[in-house]
Amino acid sequence: MPTLLDKPPVTAAEKTYLQLRRAIVEGQIPPAAKLSEADLAETYDVSRAVIREAVGRLEGIRLVERTANVGARVVALSLEALAELYQVREALEGMAARLAALTMDEREVEDLHRLLVHHRHSIKDSETYYQEDGDVDFHYRILQGSKNKHLIALLMGSIYHATRMYRVQLGMAGPRIARAFDEHHHIVDAIAHRDAELAEMLMRRHIQHTRQEIESKLLAQSTASKAKLA
Amino acid sequence: MPTLLDKPPVTAAEKTYLQLRRAIVEGQIPPAAKLSEADLAETYDVSRAVIREAVGRLEGIRLVERTANVGARVVALSLEALAELYQVREALEGMAARLAALTMDEREVEDLHRLLVHHRHSIKDSETYYQEDGDVDFHYRILQGSKNKHLIALLMGSIYHATRMYRVQLGMAGPRIARAFDEHHHIVDAIAHRDAELAEMLMRRHIQHTRQEIESKLLAQSTASKAKLA
DNA sequence: TTAGCTTTTATTGTCGACAATTAGTTAGTC
């Protein structure tokens, strides 16, 4: 998965930020967990100042909530927060698809088609191969095609991490394969035809479906844990 | 203007953050200016650690860009950055209006109408009274009506500050009065009628018009400074 | 046993100092 920071980190704070972000998103540090600066400083072998910088940045991308004089905590996952996240994502990625339809050049569109062909082969060869990476790659390409750095920073610097966090916690292998592929295909067609309106609409619908999938999984999980109590 | 942080700041870092943010948005610290931690620490009578926290937060809301080992600089204003900002704003506020149409209750909608009536009187009594505040208040109300905390945080915590910064630098007194009022009115009508689609469309168009206004002002200003050289 | 108050402990916020890096200045060469 390409990231905004493909360059190696320069400062210890940045390196620690990346490490912490990964630990949170992948679940080593679970949702709602309290973050202790002293503990983390020991774990990562840096001073507390470095941890504070890193945690401050994690707060900025909404993976962490900080309370003055109390400390920082990983955000808790909830249906409400998920809905809010996906409404934001829908708006931003809809706009990204719209812009992509207007600004992507022929070669970029070709690359996108080629990516789809590649994904189709992956689906046939192995249903577990390239599932989430394919989806992420697809969205990444559209986003780059938007040519809007602000949009890119918002989605890749923040939204996508939160999205991934839900997936990891729900043990989701990746997005729906066949239907998602169809949706990808239609989106690319709209972009290729420079139909910004349609591209946006299809992307937004695609995001809505993804949201529904995660919501039902989250509901099923909380129902299952309730059944355990009975 | 109501802010997300109506409570007085608890920590020195937060207080300094608010002060710095204001200084940047209102132009006391101009765009592209280099920020010196030592100078700022002296100016605000705090330690450098406090400044670093505050500047880190300003980076998180994209008012400041930081380079490792070099320092921080207020973002430069440009046509390109303005376009990107407004594309993001359009997507988010369009979504906010859509959600407001779906979630605002009758009393909230009434309050919104009352606000419009109040604005109409302000326009008649004095064309300079409540111009920008009215617009901001309007958008604030819609945003609150969306009931999406993530959306609210993005717009009020970041986007609106950048928007204000452009206005201040361009010496703009506020938004277009008569036409903006009409647009506000249509948006409120759509919300009152629970027409989410229309509310979103009208809000997005409203934002587009605002963008065009700022762009032409920015162009006029850069043309004028070029004419001075000749 | 529970609730409220006080004390203790742990943690966060801020400080000044040292280490590391970059930008600016100066001297030498062509």
Place this chain on the structure above:
DNA sequence: GACTAACTAATTGTCGACAATAAAAGCTAA
């Protein structure tokens, strides 16, 4: 005069220590 290398100064990044605050623990009375 222009360019380059070396040196110096300024600034940023990180450190450990102290101050301030909240949470936890302990004690007492009802």
